[in-house]
Structures are given as structure tokens and as C-alpha cells.
Amino acid sequence: MAATIALIAHDGKKDAMVNFAKKHRPLLNRYRLIATQTTAERLQLEIDQPIEQMLSGTMGGDFQIAAKVIEGEISAVIFLVDLLATPSEPGLQALQRACILHDVPLALNLSTAEAIADSLRLARIAHLIFNPVSGQGNAEEDLKIIKQQLEPAMTLRVHFTTLEIGPEQLTQKAMEARADLIIASGGDGTVSAVADALIGTDVPLGIIPRGTANAFAVALGIPSRLTPIRSACQVILNGNTRKVDAARCNGLPMILLAGIGFEAEMVEKADREAKNRWGALAYIMAGFQQFNEQELFETEIEVEGVVKKFHAAAVTIANAAPPSSVMAQGAGEAIAHDGLLDVTIVAPKTDLQAISALANLVGAALLKTPTNREEIISLQTKRVKVMTNPPQKVVLDGENIGTTPVEIECVPGGLTTIAPPAKNNPNRETGNELPELGK
Numbered sequence: 001m002a003a004t005i006a007l008i009a010h011d012g013k014k015d016a017m018v019n020f021a022k023k024h025r026p027l028l029n030r031y032r033l034i035a036t037q038t039t040a041e042r043l044q045l046e047i048d049q050p051i052e053q054m055l056s057g058t059m060g061g062d063f064q065i066a067a068k069v070i071e072g073e074i075s076a077v078i079f080l081v082d083l084l085a086t087p088s089e090p091g092l093q094a095l096q097r098a099c100i101l102h103d104v105p106l107a108l109n110l111s112t113a114e115a116i117a118d119s120l121r122l123a124r125i126a127h128l129i130f131n132p133v134s135g136q137g138n139a140e141e142d143l144k145i146i147k148q149q150l151e152p153a154m155t156l157r158v159h160f161t162t163l164e165i166g167p168e169q170l171t172q173k174a175m176e177a178r179a180d181l182i183i184a185s186g187g188d189g190t191v192s193a194v195a196d197a198l199i200g201t202d203v204p205l206g207i208i209p210r211g212t213a214n215a216f217a218v219a220l221g222i223p224s225r226l227t228p229i230r231s232a233c234q235v236i237l238n239g240n241t242r243k244v245d246a247a248r249c250n251g252l253p254m255i256l257l258a259g260i261g262f263e264a265e266m267v268e269k270a271d272r273e274a275k276n277r278w279g280a281l282a283y284i285m286a287g288f289q290q291f292n293e294q295e296l297f298e299t300e301i302e303v304e305g306v307v308k309k310f311h312a313a314a315v316t317i318a319n320a321a322p323p324s325s326v327m328a329q330g331a332g333e334a335i336a337h338d339g340l341l342d343v344t345i346v347a348p349k350t351d352l353q354a355i356s357a358l359a360n361l362v363g364a365a366l367l368k369t370p371t372n373r374e375e376i377i378s379l380q381t382k383r384v385k386v387m388t389n390p391p392q393k394v395v396l397d398g399e400n401i402g403t404t405p406v407e408i409e410c411v412p413g414g415l416t417t418i419a420p421p422a423k424n425n426p427n428r429e430t431g432n433e434l435p436e437l438g439k
């Protein structure tokens with residue numbers, strides 16, 4: 001159960017309590033709130049968060065809260081007292097006694113309520129896993145902005161990734177230190193490695209994108225353009241949490257997608273030097289180059305126990321994907337919280353068909369609509385196996401991991417992210433059947 005804060009206000013102080021709660025909404029959001037009846041009713045109209053109602057003060061609600069303090073259920077009590085209207089009150093005395101005996105913070109006026117809010121805010125410990133070499137920006141300057149934005153709202157512990165100590169190990173250590181929040185700052189490689197240690201836990205993952213493509217941040221709607229660092233910090237400060245799916249590919253974490261064939265070759269061609277020079281354009285240039293070189297390969301796909309064979313130029317299995325991941329857009333934009341993987345197979349019969357199939361995928365990506373060509377197959381499934389002949393390179397969340405075969409399984413709701421609320425895409429198609437294809 002989340003830690004609990006109790007809120008009580010005499011009638012003359014109810015407006016002050018409402019203003020206090022509105023001002024500290026993101027902070028209070030992280031706690032379970034209980035309040036005496038009329039205070040709860042007033043607050044409920046103003047803040048969008050469940051508030052458990054006790055009895056009204058006159059009916060003994062403050063005694064109920066005192067009992068919860070004694071039972072160790074309460075982290076802090078804020079009781080805005082109107083001494084002029086209510087000079088002495090047994091309920092207040094009971095609460096004071098309970099809080100003194102059990103060492104629970106008790107605020108009786110606004111100044112001490114603010115002091116409690118400050119200390120609760122700083123009691124939240126966020127671990128920032130920071131890749132100092134991601135992207136093309138100025139890491140020192142980025143870190144300065146992150147600290148300026150986040151440190152007033154939480155205690156921030158910064159860990160730098162190195163070639164020897166990666167994000168997974170740093171995140172593991174942060175989890176052992178009971179982190180309240182983990183923030184990954186770097187490219188998709190860094191975010192994916194941090195997510196690895198968080199899959200299946202309830203510890204929220206904040207993301208400050210500083211890579212070249214920042215595909216996961218884009219897929220979650222975290223702003224990555226104009227003032228990306230400040231905007232991403234604002235998303236973290238707003239604190240909206242959202243469960244999304246994760247996946248495992250041959251035992252490795254997958255938050256975005258696995259690309260076989262075309263995509264893997266393209267990512268390999270967009271090397272560090274090209275990305276430093278051209279930024280995201282490096283992927284587009286590499287894509288055009290690979291387009292001329294891509295050969296069809298024999299592919300065997302197993303979905304729900306059914307195996308189908310065909311020749312493909314690309315197979316992409318996506319958990320989440322931004323519109324720029326064109327090879328993953330067979331059914332329109334992948335949904336990160338549907339409990340399913342989106343499989344897109346490009347199986348052209350001729351080079352000409354391959355060109356128009358790719359153009360169609362680009363269109364689908366831009367318009368967020370499904371494709372409508374028979375050589376592009378899309379389906380949704382929880383689990384998929386892909387074998388190819390000859391073995392094809394596999395790129396997983398932007399990193400080359402070797403060659404086929406791959407076995408991928410979705411972990412529904414496996415990751416708690418801090419991200420803006422999800423938007424639904426009405427133009428999506430769904431289906432889980434592998435159609436017949438020419439061999």
C-alpha cells in the first residue's frame with residue numbers, strides 16, 4: 001500500500017487546505033490520502049485523486065485518524081486548525097498525543113504543512129542513469145539543465161555509464177538502494193538497458209532522451225524536439241505513470257523492436273561516425289543504400305503453433321515503434337499497451353514490388369494507417385519464432401545482437417513508465433493469422 005497522508009481542516013481553513021492540495025498535487029499524487037468527511041468532499045472537487053473519507057470531525061473522524069497513526073498507517077498529518085472558531089477540541093488533543101507518541105510529523109498551520117511537503121518531496125530518491133556519450137549534444141550542459149529542473153523536486157543521485165559499467169548494472173544497484181524512481185538519459189540503447197532491470201517491477205522509469213533517434217521516447221509521446229531535456233523533465237515532474245508492454249528477444253530485453261534483414265543492415269550502415277555527422281538523417285541514407293543491396297531470404301515464422309514459410313526482405317517484430325520506424329508500420333502505428341507484438345513481414349516477389357512495398361510502409365507510417373498491399377503482411381501475437389536461411393542479422397532496440405533464429409515474447413504491462421497519457425489510433429488493423437504466401 002502507498003504511504004498515507006491524513007488531511008483535516010476546520011471550516012475556516014478549508015479554502016487554505018484546498019489551495020495547499022492544488023499547489024502540491026504532483027506530490028500528493030504519490031500518496032494515499034485520507035481526510036475527515038467535509039474536508040474530503042471539498043478536496044475531491046478540486047483534485048483528481050481518490051480521497052478516502054473518514055467520519056466528519058464532529059462525529060469522531062479525527063479520532064479515527066489518530067487510531068490509524070497509532071497503528072503505524074500514516075506518514076504525516078496535516079491539520080489546519082482554526083483556533084479562533086474552535087479554541088479547544090478533544091480530537092486535536094488525541095491526534096497530537098498520537099503523533100507525539102509515535103513520532104509522526106504533524107502540521108497544525110500552513111507553514112509547517114509547507115515544511116512537511118518540502119521534506120516529503122526531497123524524501124523521494126531518483127537515480128539518474130546518464131550516458132555521457134549519447135547523441136550529438138553537450139552532455140555537461142544537459143546534466144546541468146536536468147539538475148536545475150529536477151533537484152528542487154526530488155533527491156537526485158547521478159550515475160554515469162562507462163564502457164565497463166553499463167546501465168543494467170547501475171540500475172540494479174539503484175534498485176538495491178530502494179530507488180523510488182529511475183531516470184534513463186541517453187539514446188535508445190541506454191533506455192532499453194535500464195528497462196531490462198525494471199521489467200516486472202513497479203519502479204517507474206522516467207526518460208530524458210538524448211540519443212539520435214529516441215524512438216522509445218517518441219513512441220510514448222515524450223517530447224524529444226525543440227527543448228527536449230526541459231520538456232522531458234516536465235513530464236517527470238508531472239508524474240503521470242503509464243504501464244506499457246515490454247518483451248524479451250532470445251532472453252534479451254526489448255522495448256522497441258527487433259528488425260531482421262533490411263532494418264538490421266540499415267542500422268549497421270548508420271554507424272557512430274555517420275550519426276555524429278548526419279544525425280537521424282544517417283538512418284535514411286543508410287536505408288536508401290541498403291535498398292539496392294537487400295536480397296530476399298527464406299523465412300519460417302511460427303505463430304500460435306502454426307508455421308509458415310516464404311521469402312522475405314524484412315521481418316520486423318515491434319512492441320512499440322514511432323512513425324519513423326517504417327518497417328514496423330504494417331498495421332499502422334504499434335500500440336505499446338495492447339499486450340501484443342506487431343509483426344510486419346515484407347515478402348515481395350520482385351525488386352519493383354520491394355520498392356513499392358517500402359513506399360507503402362512509409363506512407364502508412366506518415367498517415368498512421370495500415371498498409372493495403374498483399375506483399376506486406378501484418379499480424380499481432382504474444383509470441384513469435386523466426387528462422388531464416390541463410391541466417392540474417394538481427395537488430396534489437398537499435399543494437400546489433402547477432403543473427404537469426406529469434407524467439408520473442410511480449411511481457412504485457414511489464415514496464416511502468418512516466419509518460420503523457422496514451423492516445424488511441426483509430427486507423428489500426430488487428431489480426432493474428434498468418435496468410436498463405438507463395439514460397
Ligand SMILES: Nc1ncnc2c1ncn2[C@@H]1O[C@H](COP(=O)(O)OP(=O)(O)OP(=O)(O)O)[C@@H](O)[C@H]1O
Binds near residue numbers: 161188191213214275
Ligand atoms: N562512458 C562511455 N564511454 C563510451 N561509450 C559509452 C559510455 N557509456 C555508454 N557507452 C556506450 O553507449 C552505447 C549506447 O548509446 P545510446 O544508445 O544511449 O546512445 P546513442 O548511440 O547516441 O543513441 P542512438 O542509438 O539513438 O544513436 C553503448 O554501446 C555503450 O557501450
